Amino acid sequence: MHLCIEKGLEMSIVSVIIPVHNTADYLRKCVESVRDQSLKDIEIILVDNLSTDDSPAMCDAYAKLDSRIKVLHLPVADLSTARNAGIKEATSEYIGFIDSDDHISSTMYEEMVDALVRNQADMTYCNFCYEYPDMHTDSPYPNSGEVHLCSQREVLKEMMQEKMSCSACTKLFKRELFDSFLFPEGVLYEDRAAMHQCILLCQRIAWVDKAFYFYVERQGSICHTVKPMNLYHHFLSEFARIQFIKEQALFEGKELYVELTRIINICFALFKQILSMTKVMYFREPIEDMRQKLKILLYLSKEEIEPRCYKRLRKIVYFWKPYYFFNFYFKKKDWRP
Incomplete structure (x- = not known):
């Protein structure tokens, strides 16, 4: 594993882990959406996992541009392996994930940290939008803006009934959860297969009823292959x-x-x-x-x-x-x- 690190002087509040694999056409918009967060105390960990396009060079360039950015280069193309490597490098109290072909709204992490802290929660989650090639968006949620405290059982049932996303990307986790949970490596659909196991570790969960996360619908992604x-x-x-x-x-x-x-x-x-x-x-x-x-x-x-x-x-x-x-x-x- 090759590690290129530019460290800031102060510990950040949130570590955002972004696995990167052949998404050069989308990477800039993704990273900029994290750099432009209203919450500035953020550590950004770009985990290149065997990309063959311009993604590795773009990651290294970002590390030189922004002292909050770390870059890992892995010799294997696997999303879970990349996430787990990022978790090991993360130094913040809270951990979030973004897919490198997606992007987020500017207040996502500020509002999610606030919801997590105010509710003394172990995890908080938000809604998402689908973003289509013509740039129009569509969200299946009411997006009232309200914050709700949910029980573990409520969230598990909602997830199994497809009423909420099982993706790690719409969630913010307390770091210590990953002392007992890592993503299953070498498998696809890892969130569907394992996210419920992570939620079993959470006693209090907050839901921010806002669509902060933008899933970019594109050909070539795993879900469309x-x-x-x-x-x-x-x-x-x-x-x-x-x-x-x-x-x-x-x-x-x-x-x-x-x-x-x-x-x-x-x-x-x-x-x-x-x-x-x-x-x-x-x-x-x-x-x-x-x-x-x-x-x-x-x-x-x-x-x-x-x-x-x-x-x-x-x-x-x-x-x-x-x-x-x-x-x-x-x-x-x-x-x-």
């Missing part, structure tokens, strides 16, 4: 959520039935999609792993899974080879139970 391995990692993250819901008894009755059925249908669809786009001989182990995980779900009770979903699940678990043969080789568009 349809490859068998990406789909497999997405499947693993959804299966982890099913396990978590069961272990923590987050829902009961109709709520449990609805949430488990919804996530199982996502797993089912991902498995079908992989079968339709790859040859089994080149993807045998992941396919068998998914099949075995789906098989485990057949042991759910009738109070936990919709009957139609159960029938579809059973059919794909035990009769996936005929489906694969006809769908892959004869290009059937869908498979109805």
Whole structure:
């Protein structure tokens, strides 16, 4: 690991970790949005993870330009590894994350620190907007501007029901949380797979009902890249959520039935999609792993899974080879139970 550091004289309040991988076209807007924060006591850690464009040089140039910026150059291209490396270098009381193709509003960290301190919280989170190529934005939240104190259980349920983002980027954490939690390395969809484990460490959580974070919709990002391995990692993250819901008894009755059925249908669809786009001989182990995980779900009770979903699940678990043969080789568009 090569480390290029320019340190200020005073300890900052927030360390902002920005993993960077081949995002030279977006990096300037991202970094400038952090440099221009109304909260100036910020440490910015740029973690280049094996970029092949102009990103490494841009990071080094920023370190010379602003004494608040540190740069790490990693020999591996992995978001979680980059985040964890940034955590180890961070010196501030609070830690936040930004993806290098996104950007934030100018008061994000000032308002989130204020909410965290006033509510004596372990973590605070905000809303987000989608930003499209034509520069228009869209947010799925009310954005009232109010600050709410939430319980751990409330936040976990909201996250599992997709009512709040599971992304680490819309959150600000107390540094000590990372004494017990690091991001799982070598996997995609790491926030979906693991953020709930971090929230288990939080006793008090504050929500700032404002859209501070801008997700830039672009081609080439992981969430828009349809490859068998990406789909497999997405499947693993959804299966982890099913396990978590069961272990923590987050829902009961109709709520449990609805949430488990919804996530199982996502797993089912991902498995079908992989079968339709790859040859089994080149993807045998992941396919068998998914099949075995789906098989485990057949042991759910009738109070936990919709009957139609159960029938579809059973059919794909035990009769996936005929489906694969006809769908892959004869290009059937869908498979109805």
